[in-house]
Amino acid sequence: MKTLGIIxxxxxxxxxxxxxxxxxxxxxxxxxxxxxxxxxxxVDFEEIVRHQKNGAWQQTAAILSEAARKLESIGAEGxxxxxxxxxxxxxxxxxxxxxxxxxxLDAAAQAIQARQLRKIGVLGTAFTMxxxxxxxxxxxxxxxxxxxETTVQTKIHRIIFEELCLGKILPQxxxxxxxxxxxxxxxxxxxIILGCTEIGLLIRQEDHHLPFFDTAALHAQAAADFxxxx
Numbered sequence: 001m002k003t004l005g006i007i008x009x010x011x012x013x014x015x016x017x018x019x020x021x022x023x024x025x026x027x028x029x030x031x032x033x034x035x036x037x038x039x040x041x042x043v044d045f046e047e048i049v050r051h052q053k054n055g056a057w058q059q060t061a062a063i064l065s066e067a068a069r070k071l072e073s074i075g076a077e078g079x080x081x082x083x084x085x086x087x088x089x090x091x092x093x094x095x096x097x098x099x100x101x102x103x104x105l106d107a108a109a110q111a112i113q114a115r116q117l118r119k120i121g122v123l124g125t126a127f128t129m130x131x132x133x134x135x136x137x138x139x140x141x142x143x144x145x146x147x148x149e150t151t152v153q154t155k156i157h158r159i160i161f162e163e164l165c166l167g168k169i170l171p172q173x174x175x176x177x178x179x180x181x182x183x184x185x186x187x188x189x190x191x192i193i194l195g196c197t198e199i200g201l202l203i204r205q206e207d208h209h210l211p212f213f214d215t216a217a218l219h220a221q222a223a224a225d226f227x228x229x230x
Contacts, residue, residue, distance in 0.1 A: 005076025121184030
């Protein structure tokens with residue numbers, strides 16, 4: 001099996017999901033007591049959040065690129081960034097390593113394309129919903145992106161950072177997110193990307209008829225496939 005390097009901690013809640021799911025998927029495929037060879041570097045999320053708020057994306061790129069270099073230096077044969085928002089720095093990270101970078105949008109797009117869908121609503125941080133990196137990345141993969149109205153985006157963002165990243169799962173927040181999903185459906189969304197790796201903690205496929213594309217789950221599957229590939 002290949003050794004996977006994970007840049008985690010953004011937030012620890014979702015990084016835990018990645019570690020658990022990748023190992024479960026590898027074990028289901030390989031049997032016995034097999035588990036994934038993983039090396040992880042978990043960054044201080046507060047430092048990342050501070051730079052996000054200040055628009056200091058060069059600083060986040062430097063932190064995450066250094067993490068990727070360290071992981072490769074200790075044997076990682078592929079690098080996974082366990083977060084959606086910080087894929088804003090994906091090109092910077094990929095540029096400093098010589099091993100594959102497992103992009104979260106490749107995993108999401110593959111699942112969407114398999115359903116032959118094109119117009120997809122996205123829930124995520126304000127950075128993911130508003131900055132061009134996510135919209136451009138989806139467009140390059142043949143997918144049109146829809147987002148909630150600005151006031152709804154603001155509350156979605158707040159719930160992520162003040163609740164989900166801290167492990168708080170509140171029923172009123174679940175209801176709010178599902179209302180946002182319904183509004184995107186009314187705009188013509190054919191499916192919904194859970195474009196923050198914590199959102200799957202709050203809403204699940206059984207909550208709505210539109211197909212949900214949980215990026216954490218899809219990314220974990222791609223990671224498990226990479227680990228198992230020879």
